[in-house]
Amino acid sequence: MSGMERTLSLKDMLAGSGCTPRTVRFYEREGLLRATRTRGGHRAFSPDELDRLNFIVALREAGWSLEEIAELLATRGTATNDREACQRLDRTLSARLGELERKLDVLTRLRADLEGTRQALAVCRDCTQAAPDRACCLGCTRLPEPAELPRGFRLTWRGEG
Structure with a gap:
């Protein structure tokens, strides 16, 4: 495009951001x-708008x-004023920082x-293979004391015990 700034289509914006057309x-x-419109009515974005979109997406994720x-x-x-x-x-x-x-x-x-929860759960995997319906965790000697286990493990796996 001689003399004209390159524009991005909606498809380019999607590919460069991972967003959906709806977003x-x-x-x-x-x-x-x-966005401006092409003669055919399609959206045309400046490259800066893709940068802006990715910034918006990052802020939304934050x-x-x-x-x-x-x-x-x-x-x-x-x-x-400035x-x-x-x-x-x-x-x-x-x-915000x-x-x-x-x-x-x-x-x-x-x-x-x-x-840590995943690591502790890996220890439990053996027991669940041997007793798939309900492993007996109460007398387990393979894991540390409950107070030393990650909270996620205590509350998700040991929560019923």
Whole structure:
């Protein structure tokens, strides 16, 4: 395309993001994405919109609401000047980074617990092979004391014992 900026089709946006057509159309309707139309009426996105879409998807996966994302993306445009925009954006990002750190701590602890649960469950696999209906866990000597077992294991496998 001589002189023209390359555009992305809806199909390109889907391939580059893993989103569904419905999601891309929804974000466009909500004003989070911008598309022009080809002569044939198809959506045409700038490459920056794919980057924007992937950023939106990441924020959504991190737990942000659409309203929070829209507000973040509009910060500079809604501020009276760049100084105000910079300050607002910095405050928002600082608060959200704190929230992310707390979530990361929780997720790190949860991952360790669930990995430990899988390891303990691997020990139980032998017993369930020998007694598939209901293995007797009460006198088990192959696992540590219940208090030393991961919480996930205690609550899912040993919860009935």
